[in-house]
Amino acid sequence: MVQDRTGSEADDAITDLYAAHYVRLVRLATLLLGNEAVAEEVVQDAFVALHSRWRRLREPAAAVAYLRTSVVHGSRSVQRRRGVAARHPDEPPGHAPSAEQVAVGGAAADAVVEALRGLPHRQREALVLRYYGGLSEAEIASAMKISNGAVKSHASRGLAGLREAMADWS
Amino acid sequence: MSTPENWTPQERQLHDALHRSAERVQPGPDGLARIRRRTAVVPMWRRPVVLGLAGATALAAAVIVGGVIALNDGDDDAPVASQTSTSPAPSPSDTTAQTAPPTTPPAETTPPAQSLTVPVYYVADSGDGLRLVREFHAIETSLTPIAAAVNEMLTAPPADPDYRSLWAPGVEVTAADLADGAIVVDLSAPPTAGEDPDLAAQQLVYTATAAAASAGQDGSLPVRITVGGQDPSEPIGRTDPLEVRQLVQLNDPAEGATLPSPVTVTGEAAVYEANVLWELRRDGEVVDSGNTTAEECCTFSPFSLELDLEPGAYQIVVSESDESGGEGRPPMSDSRTFTVE
Incomplete structure (x- = not known):
């Protein structure tokens, strides 16, 4: 329904990768950043970027490595993206x-x-x-x-x- | 690489601490939907379907917008703007003491806390840029219904993780009253200019007018915003909902609700041929799907469907059909996560 004509292969891959890695990546990014909401955005950014590169990647192993690299890089640069940081004031580590x-x-x-x-x-x-x-x-x-x-x-x-x-x- | 066998006690402790801390992080249930919306995004100006809809329903839209304009008393309101500093608008300190106009509900004087369910508008990335979306919040409040709804919008986060507010925290409502053909909403502090100020204003206008309507008052009035009783804005009416609202909106179930089967899913949609598509998901997998019909085509009208479900956690996704064959913007959709007990 909502989907999928072209890019459906990439969509399927994203679905599988999401199920297998999303939670762990968000946790990893939260440890790097100290803010869960920003961590989720960073990880979602990584998935979106992966989707757009899918044709050049294709391989599950390479995809996971790509996600990881994107998350590390995204966590690094997130402090510079003031818009994101401003939307999510700092939380104590592993809040609530x-x-x-x-x-x-x-x-x-x-x-x-x-x-x-x-x-x-x-x-x-x-x-x-x-x-x-x-x-x-x-x-x-x-x-x-x-x-x-x-x-x-x-x-x-x-x-x-x-x-x-x-x-x-x- | 170190393996657990040759790790030092410090390394083991670090390993344990990181895992313990990480396990407290529970990502929202809707990450995949958010990613999907973004992987489907096309440039904002490509919206043939919306333009088509708007044209086809110009009459319906004119009725709604016309109501606002007709009741807006035109330029007669202008003097109010210059007078406000001397009297009519409420100042923050005398919200309970002011002389209420006849249309103001009696609760204004000694406000007892009461339970209210108020409509609250937020925004979501619809696939066609940000659009208004709505939740209903049950709250305890001593404010009037309009003030309570707008205050909820300013101070409470949305329950749906796909939604967010365009209003930065730190601003509250001191009062909201009907005066001189407008709903006057008084804020405690000037709002910070953020992204999309026009849509932010509409977020407030939709919330205030919807709250007025659901409290039995005139929801077609425009809204003036004042800050500390000063600087009234021009009256702002609702922009055509086809332009600013997400065209598919779920009302029930509420995000995170736990409820018995059968589950009634209701909402409003302004969609081509009144055709509303739905998908039921468990753990991200589609377990059932189908379509239902809104009562009218191409203008906001209700739809509903009933689902017989085993106990468990589900996500319902409703969307419009894509009539452009993938050439236009992605279809708009709304989703809710709920549990069947």
């Missing part, structure tokens, strides 16, 4: 936790996530992609568009920077 979540150590997790937010953005990206995204060094390098060696050094400097916050949580 339930009482149970707080009780199970949410507050301690928040301390770490907050400390993460104080890191330079490349260090934060490297840590989030590795420890939340579960990506390999090569995958992180490609998402961040930097070398494998640079991933290593951003990650280790990031871990060092977090150590203080982590020490309070044990």
